[in-house]
Amino acid sequence: xxxxxxxxxxxxxAAGRRMTLRCTQDMRHNAMYWYRQDLGLGLRLxxxxxxxxxxxxxxxxxxxxxxxxxxxxxxxxxASAVPSQTSVYFCASSERAGGTDTQYFGPGTRLTxx
Amino acid sequence: GQNIDQPTEMTATEGAIVQINxxxxxxxxNGLFWYQQHAGEAPxxxxxxxxxxxxxxxxxxxxxSRSKGYSxxxxxELQMKDSASYLCAVMDSNYQLIWGAGTKLIIKP
Numbered sequence: 001x002x003x004x005x006x007x008x009x010x011x012x013x014a015a016g017r018r019m020t021l022r023c024t025q026d027m028r029h030n031a032m033y034w035y036r037q038d039l040g041l042g043l044r045l046x047x048x049x050x051x052x053x054x055x056x057x058x059x060x061x062x063x064x065x066x067x068x069x070x071x072x073x074x075x076x077x078x079a080s081a082v083p084s085q086t087s088v089y090f091c092a093s094s095e096r097a098g099g100t101d102t103q104y105f106g107p108g109t110r111l112t113x114x
Numbered sequence: 115g116q117n118i119d120q121p122t123e124m125t126a127t128e129g130a131i132v133q134i135n136x137x138x139x140x141x142x143x144n145g146l147f148w149y150q151q152h153a154g155e156a157p158x159x160x161x162x163x164x165x166x167x168x169x170x171x172x173x174x175x176x177x178x179s180r181s182k183g184y185s186x187x188x189x190x191e192l193q194m195k196d197s198a199s200y201l202c203a204v205m206d207s208n209y210q211l212i213w214g215a216g217t218k219l220i221i222k223p
Contacts, residue, residue: 042118042201042213043157058210090156098209100145100164105156 002026004106006091012112013081021076021109023091029104031097032074034058034066036087037108043090049074050097081113116140118214120202125220126192134187134200134217142207148176148187149201151216157201160187189219197221 007022025032030051035043045058049068063085065077074093078085089109094101117139126132138146145164149157163169163178163185175188187200199216206212 040215042215043203043211044213045210048210100162100205100209102147102159102162103211105158107156 004091004093004104006089006106006109008109009107010110010112012114013078014114015081015083017081019078019081019111021078021089021091021111023074023076023106024072025074025091025093025104025106026072027093027095027104028071029093029095030071031094031101032068033092033094033103034064034074034076035090035092036060037090038087046076046089048097078111078113083113085111085113087111116204116206116212118202118204118212120200120214120217122215123218123220125222126189128192128194128221128223130192131188131190132192132219134189134202134219136185136187136202136214138183138185138202138204138212138214140204140206140212143180144205144207144209146176146178146185147203147205147211148174148185149203151199151201153198160200192221194221194223 004025033048034046047066049055091106092103094103120136148160151157161176201216202214203211
């Protein structure tokens with residue numbers, strides 16, 4: 001693989017169900033990010049990780065959790081899905097945190113919570 | 115609050131030139147990015163400006179004026195494949211990207 005992969009590509013989820021979106025990068029980037037993209041709005045940062053073992057909250061963290069056990073993987077978990085979490089979720093990475101490095105994006109996961 | 119403004123939609127003709135504007139108000143400034151996003155795909159990096167002036171990269175150029183809180187993306191010799199959304203994003207004082215909603219560019223033959 002090259003770059004960032006996300007799984008699943010799309011998912012329909014019943015309200016109240018738990019769901020983990022997977023993200024893996026093979027670029028050995030230190031920083032990783034989760035965004036959601038909704039029609040008419042800019043990308044909004046959910047959570048981020050500056051390096052393996054650390055995570056931080058972004059603009060819209062409520063209802064989501066993340067972990068960063070190693071450099072490559074950065075899963076996003078919805079503990080109990082609600083319809084307002086219907087969105088397209090993008091994972092991204094950059095070589096460094098706290099700098100102006102370009103962020104590279106995965107192909108996205110389209111999630112529908114009913 | 116932090117705010118990035120760009121037009122919702124623009125239409126241009128194949129072979130022509132189009133300028134997409136972006137104005138911003140953010141807490142701090144550590145550079146401005148432009149990304150391209152085709153429908154149903156991931157955003158991909160186009161350009162980065164941190165100093166005032168014009169950066170040219172092939173058919174695409176990006177301009178920045180920090181004093182005016184203003185940038186534009188200039189696309190020349192438009193091709194049908196340039197039909198996409200163009201996202202403006204500013205890196206704030208916390209090194210987090212603040213994103214505009216994007217400009218959907220429609221290219222007509």
